Amino acid sequence: MNQSEWPLWEVFIRSKQGLDHKHVGSLHAADATMAVQNARDVYTRRLEGVSIWVVESKHIHASNPDDADAFFDPAADKVYRHPTFYEVPDSIKHM
Amino acid sequence: MLTQDLSGTKAAAATEPSLLFPYVLQLADTSLILAHRLSEWCGHGPILEQDLAMANIALDLLGEARSYYQYAAELEGQGRTEDDLAYLRSAVEYRNPLLVEQPNGDFAHTILRQFLFDNFHYHLLRKLKDGPDAQLAAIAEKSVKEAAYHLKWSSEWVIRLGDGTDESRKRLDKAIATLWRFAGELTTPTAAETALQEIGVLPDYATLLPEMQAHTEHVFAEANVPLPTAVFAQLGGKTGRHSEHLGYLLSELQYMQRTYPGLTW
Known part of the structure; x- marks a missing residue:
């Protein structure tokens, strides 16, 4: 029952109001069923959610922090990519 | 109040406090003692x-116990409160079945104890929630969802321990050898329970057995563990004849109220 033998899982919870599952943390579990149960016990004790996703952490591929400059900085001065230069007619609601 | 009207109507039974009181107390004691046992794991869980998970289940059971104690105090009508009933009764006055007072042992031992209890508890609550006593039905309605999760949790663990490593299997086997004898008491009615069954307040436990048995068979098949054939049932707890373990448990559970009577915080 050694914790280090169990894989790590990332937990995503959808709240009652939420439309999307949000990453809330991680935990250890032997398999997917146990991971969902553990997530229920660890992350939904205070009515945080109505739906749980878990995914084994090893299946998540992340961008490299060393690439951050090349990846993200070039977007900083591309203000024209934001759709903020349009006049929204008064009849269009909820924009 | 009604005196000896056992003639049959369910409404009459539901208003007969002297019959109902000991049984509600039994439910309360059962949930409280198991909650206390599980709380002993707090800070010591394997992961x-x-x-x-065990602390969550303990709190579920404690909440359920409080509801029963409050109802029991009301049924008794002698001015005792839920705290008096929980903290100021001696071991021989406790009515919990022997199973729930058994020490935690190792994790497999705790899991099997929980599984045996959950399998009964869940199926009982499913009947009680549709029973004639409104208060019991309301408590059962709330608790049955919790019990459904408890049973799911302990079942998954029986499967994993049974079908896990040689070590986990060995420990589960040991737990079965120790605890199986205490399962039968849950579904063996006492005289008080029989009286309530006869007037329809309690389900006949025989009606719970097929579903309980089917679930046990399913879980043990998944766990690759042969179903124990021993049918001997050690009785006693529900009539106040407890194992030595309960006294030690209560001395810890009741310590504060015994030492500082009336203490609140």
Whole structure:
């Protein structure tokens, strides 16, 4: 029952109001069923959610922090990519 | 109040406090003692996630116990409160079945104890929630969802321990050898329970057995563990004849109220 033998899982919870599952943390579990149960016990004790996703952490591929400059900085001065230069007619609601 | 009207109507039974009181107390004691046992794991669980799971279940059971104690105090009508009933009764006055007072042992031992209890508890609550006593039905309605999760949790663990490593299997086998004899008491009615069954307040436990048995067979098949054939049932707890373990448990559970009577915080 050694914790280090169990894989790590990332937990995503959808709240009652939420439309999307949000990453809330991680935990250890032997398999997917146990991971969902553990997530229920660890992350939904205070009515945080109505739906749980878990995914084994090893299946998540992340961008490299060393690439951050090349990846993200070039977007900083591309203000024209934001759709903020349009006049929204008064009849269009909820924009 | 009604005196000896056992003639049959369910409404009459539901208003007969002297019959109902000992049984509600039995339900309360059962949930409280198991909650206390599980709370002993707090900070000692095999992993953080299971430490939390057991604390969650303990709190569910404690909440259920409080509802029963409050109802029992009301039924008794002698001015005792839920705290008096929980903290100021001696071991021989406790009515919990022997199973729930058994020490935690190792994790497999705790899991099997929980599984045996959950399998009964869940199926009982499913009947009680549709029973004639409105208060019991309301408590059962709330608790049955919790019990459904408890049963799911302990069942999954029986499967994993049974079908896990040689070590986990060995420990589960040991737990079965120790605890199986205490399962039968849950579904063996006492005289008080029989009286309530006869007037329809309690389900006949025989009607719970097929579903309980089917679930046990399913779980043990998944776990690759042969179903124990021993049918001997050690009785006693529900009539106040307890194992030595309960006294030690109560001395810890009741310590504060015994030492500082009336203490609140």
